[in-house]
Amino acid sequence: MSEKTDRRGFFSKTAAAAAGIGAAYSMEERILLAAVKDGTATEQKPAAAPAQPMPCGKIGKTTISRLIMGGNLIGGWAHSRDLLYASTLFKAYNNDAKVFDTLELAEQQGINTIQIDPVSIRVVNKYRRERKSKIQTLVCARLLPETIEKTKMQDELKRYIDSGATMLYTHGVDGEQLIRDGQLDVVGRTLDLIKEQGCMAGVGGHSLQTPILCEKNKLPVDYYVKTFHIDRYWSATPKEHRREWCWYEGEKPEHDEYHDNMFCLNCEETAAFMEKVDKPWIAFKVMAAGAIPAHVGIPFAYHHGADFVIAGMFDFQIQEDVRIALDALRKTQSRPRPWRA
Numbered sequence: 001m002s003e004k005t006d007r008r009g010f011f012s013k014t015a016a017a018a019a020g021i022g023a024a025y026s027m028e029e030r031i032l033l034a035a036v037k038d039g040t041a042t043e044q045k046p047a048a049a050p051a052q053p054m055p056c057g058k059i060g061k062t063t064i065s066r067l068i069m070g071g072n073l074i075g076g077w078a079h080s081r082d083l084l085y086a087s088t089l090f091k092a093y094n095n096d097a098k099v100f101d102t103l104e105l106a107e108q109q110g111i112n113t114i115q116i117d118p119v120s121i122r123v124v125n126k127y128r129r130e131r132k133s134k135i136q137t138l139v140c141a142r143l144l145p146e147t148i149e150k151t152k153m154q155d156e157l158k159r160y161i162d163s164g165a166t167m168l169y170t171h172g173v174d175g176e177q178l179i180r181d182g183q184l185d186v187v188g189r190t191l192d193l194i195k196e197q198g199c200m201a202g203v204g205g206h207s208l209q210t211p212i213l214c215e216k217n218k219l220p221v222d223y224y225v226k227t228f229h230i231d232r233y234w235s236a237t238p239k240e241h242r243r244e245w246c247w248y249e250g251e252k253p254e255h256d257e258y259h260d261n262m263f264c265l266n267c268e269e270t271a272a273f274m275e276k277v278d279k280p281w282i283a284f285k286v287m288a289a290g291a292i293p294a295h296v297g298i299p300f301a302y303h304h305g306a307d308f309v310i311a312g313m314f315d316f317q318i319q320e321d322v323r324i325a326l327d328a329l330r331k332t333q334s335r336p337r338p339w340r341a
Helices: 003-017 023-038 086-093 096-108 119-132 151-164 174-178 183-196 209-216 267-274 293-304 315-333
Strands: 056-059 062-065 067-069 113-116 135-142 167-170 202-204 222-225 280-285 306-309
Touching: 062 067, 062 135, 067 135, 067 209, 067 315, 086 174, 096 315, 113 119, 119 135, 135 151, 151 167, 167 174, 167 183, 174 183, 174 202, 174 209, 183 202, 183 209, 202 209, 209 222, 209 267, 222 267, 293 306, 293 315
Parallel strands: 067 113, 067 306, 113 135, 135 167, 167 202, 202 222, 222 280, 280 306
Antiparallel strands: 056 062
16 A cells, blocks of 8 residues: 555545534533642542553654643643633642642653743742652743744743743744744744753744745754644634634634634645654644544644654543554554654
């Protein structure tokens, strides 16, 4: 079977498996609401270590678990489409004590890295101190108007490193808007400054144009943090209404327009382009922010070229997601894109 046929067949199978999902996952809402209502966290029994160790890859000299903990749920915000309560609910559930238990459980299951926004460095550092943890942090460097001047950015990046950041990449939203607006020089300079701090430098983003333009202009990118998911779920924007850079145009009131509901506009094009990129690829939003079940989104990402997968997980999801990742990695013996890390 040719690689193209193999890819096309897998897309068809995973798309079919994802159709009709939704109601079966109301259990998660019940757990969260119950915990918030009575002021207690759900009981989390110590989980047995997986039967097999979590495979790892390397970016530079840093060894990273193939499954990375996502930081959105810990940071307290969510891509919630039109659900107004989601971020508030997450914050009520994930207090510091619950975050600590969640991270400890993730480490027990073989996850050694968490992706976070700088605002979450505080709680992760507190966890490291109190639980004697060595969990690594993949931190997105903010590129805000007040910090993109070279000296200010140097100070900002040094602050991240001094605060315990293990790796740095340009923030998906901030950096991508600069790329969209033709300011690749600012992103390139930021990458150079990250390297000056002794880190491998990554670029984050939602649009396929981001890695395309970075590669075309030979920016000094060491790895990409790029969204990747199928589009067979109810709230996905119809193909005829998808527009590049839609994430930065504001959410639309019309039902078929973008409304915090889609993060990878064309997964086939993304997989095909990334196959040619000889740099590590960390895939995120593989479950389209909760619209795609883990048993579809995680294997799909590995099979189509991701070297690492970021998954936002509550404590009660970690053990199952690790099992899914291990099974997917075991079965991904060959794939169109070679492992790049």
